[in-house]
Amino acid sequence: MALRIYLLLVALSATLAPVTAQDPEIVDEIWPEVQQVGRTGRLNCTVANKDTHTVMWHHVDTGEHISNDEDVEYQNNPMIGGLRKYEVAKRISGDRVTYMLVIRRLVETDAGIYKCTIRITSVSFDQWPTKLGKITVQVPPSIRPGETTAVMQIDQGQNSTLVCAASGIPAPNITWTKSDGGFLPIGVAQYRSRTLPMINVSVVDMGVYRCVADNNIKPPAEHLAQVLVFHAPATRVVQNSVGQAQNRRFDAKLECIVKGHPEPTVTWERLVNNGRVPITDDDKFDINKQTTDNQNLKAGEQWYTLKVKNVQANDFTDYFCIGTNTKGKAESIISLFETMECQGPNCPSLQSSRAPRPQCSALAFLPALVLLIGRALRPR
Numbered sequence: 001m002a003l004r005i006y007l008l009l010v011a012l013s014a015t016l017a018p019v020t021a022q023d024p025e026i027v028d029e030i031w032p033e034v035q036q037v038g039r040t041g042r043l044n045c046t047v048a049n050k051d052t053h054t055v056m057w058h059h060v061d062t063g064e065h066i067s068n069d070e071d072v073e074y075q076n077n078p079m080i081g082g083l084r085k086y087e088v089a090k091r092i093s094g095d096r097v098t099y100m101l102v103i104r105r106l107v108e109t110d111a112g113i114y115k116c117t118i119r120i121t122s123v124s125f126d127q128w129p130t131k132l133g134k135i136t137v138q139v140p141p142s143i144r145p146g147e148t149t150a151v152m153q154i155d156q157g158q159n160s161t162l163v164c165a166a167s168g169i170p171a172p173n174i175t176w177t178k179s180d181g182g183f184l185p186i187g188v189a190q191y192r193s194r195t196l197p198m199i200n201v202s203v204v205d206m207g208v209y210r211c212v213a214d215n216n217i218k219p220p221a222e223h224l225a226q227v228l229v230f231h232a233p234a235t236r237v238v239q240n241s242v243g244q245a246q247n248r249r250f251d252a253k254l255e256c257i258v259k260g261h262p263e264p265t266v267t268w269e270r271l272v273n274n275g276r277v278p279i280t281d282d283d284k285f286d287i288n289k290q291t292t293d294n295q296n297l298k299a300g301e302q303w304y305t306l307k308v309k310n311v312q313a314n315d316f317t318d319y320f321c322i323g324t325n326t327k328g329k330a331e332s333i334i335s336l337f338e339t340m341e342c343q344g345p346n347c348p349s350l351q352s353s354r355a356p357r358p359q360c361s362a363l364a365f366l367p368a369l370v371l372l373i374g375r376a377l378r379p380r
């Protein structure tokens with residue numbers, strides 16, 4: 001009878017007895033670890049009264065058993081950069097032992113909850129002391145191109161939405177601006193959202209829109225979206241009249257700036273005997289689209305030139321530059337008029353006579369020049 005009572009007490013003490021100084025326990029919190037992808041994460045499990053018991057680490061999210069004391073049991077433990085992916089470092093401090101789980105080259109799937117457990121063989125596993133620790137793997141932002149607007153083509157007065165899809169941990173904040181620093185169609189200079197509403201768009205809304213995804217993990221990600229608004233052409237001229245002297249092999253350059261979407265086709269005509277005649281690129285005329293960047297151009301504008309070669313008396317007339325697209329048509333007029341002297345930057349003799357006496361104004365040479373040219377052209 002006495003023996004029975006004794007056994008009962010032993011059993012009770014094993015299961016119900018309050019923790020005594022001799023029982024192993026995990027003494028501190030396992031502080032959460034926050035690290036960027038690729039770096040090393042460390043979780044510390046500090047144990048008192050370790051004795052002969054075993055300290056184990058598990059990855060709760062995957063169910064993997066990682067280690068017993070300092071031994072990594074998990075088979076999938078590759079060498080990276082001369083060191084193992086997983087390692088458990090033991091550190092003794094007085095009567096406490098810390099088992100630090102080290103995870104190198106963190107990837108997104110390493111994130112999650114890790115459990116430290118003291119295995120006590122004499123008690124059932126549901127009574128083993130455990131504590132949880134968390135690893136957060138931070139990932140810098142990246143744009144998901146497939147879900148992000150690259151080019152939007154839209155009619156005036158219509159509504160649509162620009163989308164900027166970004167990944168990253170933590171989820172990035174997304175901010176929209178217009179590249180030229182102007183206002184967004186919703187009337188503000190910047191807007192924080194994954195989507196940018198484009199309401200009642202007009203031609204001024206054309207341009208490049210920038211979205212920046214930022215989650216404080218460097219570097220932020222950036223994306224540019226182009227917005228093209230269908231509209232009829234508009235034309236303007238650089239100078240509405242251009243002068244040149246006739247019959248001396250001088251050329252005249254007429255310049256016209258055209259915009260519109262889709263990009264207009266540009267043609268030139270000129271007035272001949274009160275009728276308009278199309279101009280073709282030939283010995284007499286050089287038709288060009290300037291491809292060099294020009295500071296005088298606004299967004300969406302194209303620069304066209306018509307060179308009238310070897311200007312003759314019958315070239316002094318009105319010229320039309322005509323832009324046409326599916327939305328309509330526009331034109332501008334440039335008059336070519338007669339001057340006595342060579343005009344423009346390509347008057348060669350003026351250039352060479354200016355060179356030896358730079359302090360004199362070019363105008364001072366004009367009379368001499370007229371004389372020279374006159375002589376040169378005088379019939380023998």
Ligand SMILES: *[C@@H]1O[C@H](CO)[C@@H](O)[C@H](O)[C@H]1NC(C)=O
Binds near residue numbers: 033042
């Ligand atoms: C674990 O301990 C190591 C060494 O003291 C320390 O560098 C590391 O930051 C600790 N980990 C956490 C998550 O506190």
Ligand SMILES: *[C@@H]1O[C@H](CO)[C@@H](O)[C@H](O)[C@H]1NC(C)=O
Binds near residue numbers: 157158159199200
């Ligand atoms: C565009 O959106 C505005 C405001 O939501 C609405 O009033 C308007 O009818 C929409 N226009 C078109 C063409 O759908």
Ligand SMILES: *[C@@H]1O[C@H](CO)[C@@H](O)[C@H](O)[C@H]1NC(C)=O
Binds near residue numbers: 200
């Ligand atoms: C749309 O914009 C045009 C000019 O930009 C304006 O005249 C018109 O009233 C606007 N329509 C609406 C529904 O806001």
Ligand SMILES: *[C@@H]1O[C@H](CO)[C@@H](O)[C@H](O)[C@H]1NC(C)=O
Binds near residue numbers: 170171172173214215
């Ligand atoms: C997003 O912006 C808010 C407000 O500025 C800020 O509190 C938050 O930390 C930002 N989120 C990220 C992931 O940077």
